[in-house]
Amino acid sequence: MAAHFGRRLRKGATNTAVAAAVAAALVASQAPGAETDDAGRQTTTGTQPSSDTPAGDSATGNSPYYTDLPPLDSPSPVPTVGPTADPTVTGDTAAGIPATVLDAYQKAAAELREAKPGCNLPWELLAAIGKVESGQAGGGNVSANGDTITPILGPALNGNGFAHISDTDNGAYDGDSTYDRAVGPMQFIPSTWAWAGRDGNGDGVENPNNIYDAALAAGHYLCRFGWDLSVDDDLHSAILSYNNSTDYLNTVLSWLEYYRKGTHEIPDGSGALPGNRSDNPAGSSPSTQKPTQQPSQRPETGSPTPKPTPPSGGGSTTPKPTPPSTPPTPTDTVDHLEDGGTAQLTAMAGDAFTERVSTRAEGRDGKGVAKVRVRFTIVSPTDATFTGGEKVATVVTGTAGVAVAPALQAGEKTGSFTVRATVVGRSIPGVDYTATVTARAADALARTSDTELTCTAGGEFAEQVEVKATYQGAVADRVAVTATLIKSVLDPTENDKGPYFKDANGNPVRTLTGLETDANGLLKLPKLYADDTAGTYMLRLTTEGGATLNVPLKVTEAEPTPSPSASESASPSASPSA
Incomplete structure (x- = not known):
């Protein structure tokens, strides 16, 4: 210091x-x-x-x-x-x-x-x-x-x-x-x-x-x-x-x-230039020109390395000094990278991957090399990251030569992406790992109310259907849901009569897509209407992950409209003649 x-x-x-x-x-x-x-x-x-x-x-x-x-x-x-x-x-x-x-x-x-x-x-x-x-x-x-x-x-x-x-x-x-x-x-x-x-x-x-x-x-x-x-x-x-x-x-x-x-x-160009550099206290500055060939001077002295001059008279020449050899670093001894036992990399959108990328640095003898920096890089277009929101992480190999990457965090983009492992400071082939992000899923759906859903023909249902989605007992948020009015439990095709939803123009629709649960796993469907056909119908809700819920809907006959009563008064008779 x-x-x-x-x-x-x-x-x-x-x-x-x-x-x-x-x-x-x-x-x-x-x-x-x-x-x-x-x-x-x-x-x-x-x-x-x-x-x-x-x-x-x-x-x-x-x-x-x-x-x-x-x-x-x-x-x-x-x-x-x-x-x-x-x-x-x-x-x-x-x-x-x-x-x-x-x-x-x-x-x-x-x-x-x-x-x-x-x-x-x-x-x-x-x-x-x-x-x-x-x-x-x-x-x-x-x-x-x-x-x-x-x-x-x-x-x-x-x-x-x-x-x-x-x-x-x-x-x-x-x-x-x-x-x-x-x-x-x-x-x-x-x-x-x-x-x-x-x-x-x-x-x-x-x-x-x-x-x-x-x-x-x-x-x-x-x-x-x-x-x-x-x-x-x-x-x-x-x-x-x-x-x-x-x-x-x-x-x-x-x-x-x-x-x-x-x-x-x-002003630009008027700043004072520093005079001292860490590798040369005497004041030499870093190169400001593009390098052409390797300079022959030692960086720490800045003076050219003298070359031995052969003696005159044909005698034996002075042996050329041998520069001190630099011992190889652990990185220099790495011959290749191998998979370190990485399990299948799969996670649901928004979740952390439970498995982590593992890479082993090996020498030519197949033994692991410790103290080597391995860089893990997410190279494919994806919104997945490592823990902390970064696309790159560097980890030092342990005594067995294995480096384990930080946990991956899935984003909302589904599909596969690549994580590449490379050795820092060496140009040797890397190892690619494929990770997959699946859509958010639910394995259970349940109504939040047990009220019977009924309506008279030609009317509208008083209560809107609300459901809660869960996955392995936990709230399943932002899960896509499809709602379809089907013909029966045994025939899941779309019905052509009975209850219906309305589109933006007020026209009947019997299948809704693009629905999504909220942060609490809840979803409230739009209001349901009934045509003039009475009967018991079925609304089916499905999600990614296999959750299915059938909701019965009952449409009753409309009460008959009373007809006007016949007039009890008879038409007046003709007056008797005098």
Whole structure:
């Protein structure tokens, strides 16, 4: 920690650095580590993050980041956002945020307030991460639509001073078909962007080199697993999931606190560039050009590796030094993935799946490989998710090499979808699992009243039919119900006489579809009417799942209308003649 905070940030800022170091050190004393539980959620613990945490499971692949700390004096007099400061003043320029970059952060946070209100994502957190990852997109070096004018790329993650992450995108995002690199203003590695990418500027493209897209993706990334960023533990877990380093956590928290006290807008392209990076305290910056071929210098020194010069005179040559070999990680030893004993994956719409996807990572010898990150991704169009509402979950294999995905939660869309298991950081074939969502069902229907349903011919039934649906004794909500007036219990065809419902135009109908029980499993049918035919009839209700209920309906003869009585008075007789 002393090395991290003791670096000189800028000329004349020694006191600032010392004061900021003290504040950050206080944060560090309470900074949690990050672990993954059996549900694939990263949780906080009392231990610090270890250096051997697989980098492929972070947004950045644990790539290098800028370590500059904010100025000692917070913006004054009050928090402001707007073009209120003079960008020619060095302090204001260093503290300000370029206009387009600031707009991207604020729009992303606003969208997250609608999409995931429980996350409580502050735009200042996106600004803090953007500052640490890319110096606010290289000082706001972006076009009006948010595209970076010069590509922002981290070093090749080749295991030589960095994490080892082989290419996962064939160079599509980072221009490197051998190793992955962190890409864009929020420094996503391609394998993470593949599932976390978002379209933030509405152009139909998910581009990690666009600040609007990258900021929105970062917001969703930080808000996964149901984290509430107004809670310190969740906030720390989210930041550590972005880059698993305690120093990184402290640096981001320092800028978060600084921006919360106020900042201001500065013109695009006028932002101050950071001077110190975590992998090179001397001040070298990440590559800003697309890679062409693998550089020959070591990233941690920045100087070319000297080549041995053969001696003159034809004597024996000096043997070429052999670079130290990097021991293989557990991920490197994985040969393939196998199904880990997953049972049939079936659930009713709206319910949780009782079975979970299980995958086993195996080496060439067929033995399970522990401590390997397995990523489970829902790849088919469906509204089903993992617990917590996410489409992706990463779980570490246990001692037997098995990783069990979080429970699946069915949505309302019925049919089959695919869950794919892959190894994080390796390009080996994944394993696909088929899960099926069936329609909501009921196995029992019952009337809520035992009143006999009667009506006179040509009249209407006084009481509407109401039923309650259950499934295995529990309320069956939102279950589709069909109501048909049938000829008899033995003949379930639609009747052509007797009771009927009315359609919107008042015409008789004897079959109703599209009915659905409410949240309490209740359904009240529309009013029933009777034609002029007396008799006993049958209403049949059926549901998905096999529930059937027959409701008898009785139509009685109408009472005869009394005819007018004959006149008792006879017509007057003719008067007798005189």
